Amino acid sequence: MEFTKMQGLGNDFIVVYGEQQLPADASALARRLCDRHFGIGADGLVFILPSDKGDVQMRIINSDGSESEQCGNAIRCVAKYVYDFGHVQREQLTVETIGAGVQQVVVTSANSRAAAVRVDMGAPILEGLQIPTTVNANPVVNHPIETGGSGYRFTAVSMGNPHCVIYVEDAPSFDIEAWGPRIEHHPLFPNKVNVEFATVRSREHIDMRVWERGAGPTLACGTGACATLVSSVLNGLTDRKAVVSLKGGDLTIEWNEENNHVYMTGPAEVVYTGRLQL
Numbered sequence: 016m017e018f019t020k021m022q023g024l025g026n027d028f029i030v031v032y033g034e035q036q037l038p039a040d041a042s043a044l045a046r047r048l049c050d051r052h053f054g055i056g057a058d059g060l061v062f063i064l065p066s067d068k069g070d071v072q073m074r075i076i077n078s079d080g081s082e083s084e085q086c087g088n089a090i091r092c093v094a095k096y097v098y099d100f101g102h103v104q105r106e107q108l109t110v111e112t113i114g115a116g117v118q119q120v121v122v123t124s125a126n127s128r129a130a131a132v133r134v135d136m137g138a139p140i141l142e143g144l145q146i147p148t149t150v151n152a153n154p155v156v157n158h159p160i161e162t163g164g165s166g167y168r169f170t171a172v173s174m175g176n177p178h179c180v181i182y183v184e185d186a187p188s189f190d191i192e193a194w195g196p197r198i199e200h201h202p203l204f205p206n207k208v209n210v211e212f213a214t215v216r217s218r219e220h221i222d223m224r225v226w227e228r229g230a231g232p233t234l235a236c237g238t239g240a241c242a243t244l245v246s247s248v249l250n251g252l253t254d255r256k257a258v259v260s261l262k263g264g265d266l267t268i269e270w271n272e273e274n275n276h277v278y279m280t281g282p283a284e285v286v287y288t289g290r291l292q293l
């Protein structure tokens with residue numbers, strides 16, 4: 016099986032193209048291949064599959080073997096893959112996802128390669144039970160969460176996958192390893208949750224660190240950056256367009272007032288291509 020190692024702001028994926036459907040052993044394969052010592056090493060295993068609704072379908076399996084409904088950094092990698100390798104020779108293309116429908120993607124190219132990718136990530140889901148959280152409110156903003164006496168407050172947003180945004184004094188130095196896993200598995204979130212720890216620096220700039228459901232600490236999370244911007248607008252902390260700075264770099268996120276859609280712009284890179292001995 017051929018694969019391509021790709022990354023978006025250091026959120027890294029093993030990308031497989033050419034399968035007709037998700038392999039039955041995709042979960043076990045992800046656990047094995049994503050292992051950083053005994054496998055290739057990645058945050059997730061991504062399959063680019065045929066689609067009858069868009070140009071391609073994306074399926075993303077986290078490094079723990081669980082499937083996610085959506086992944087912002089992987090969508091940009093998928094767009095770059097199909098554009099750079101000539102599978103879709105258009106700068107505007109569509110990617111079908113499990114949790115967020117068909118997404119419109121625009122590639123900006125340089126020397127016939129995708130240099131930046133802008134994704135219409137669709138409308139955020141703000142209704143508590145749909146996110147899902149057990150909090151029956153719409154939206155779920157600045158809600159208390161008790162975990163080991165922490166007394167944090169969170170805002171919940173789904174971008175197709177669930178997110179819990181918590182504001183802290185200094186996100187870059189925050190101990191996400193201590194708090195991330197407790198909140199990921201908290202009973203408030205029946206499908207578990209991705210956890211974003213954010214610090215608003217100005218109305219156009221947010222620092223964020225992420226603990227991902229099924230993957231742990233990663234260098235960046237596209238859907239997490241979108242959820243953080245939406246949360247920051249709901250809390251009156253930022254304007255509707257801001258740069259979200261992650262450990263792996265910056266994403267520009269905009270929540271459009273007219274159509275309610277969230278737009279994410281950022282890079283994607285090919286690291287290398289290889290062949291798997293299965």
Ligand SMILES: N[C@@H](CCC[C@H](N)C(=O)O)C(=O)O
Nearest residue numbers: 083086087088176236237238
């Ligand atoms: N890194 C991703 C999100 C990947 C899936 C996530 N761990 C989940 O389980 O929902 C992104 O860039 O959005």
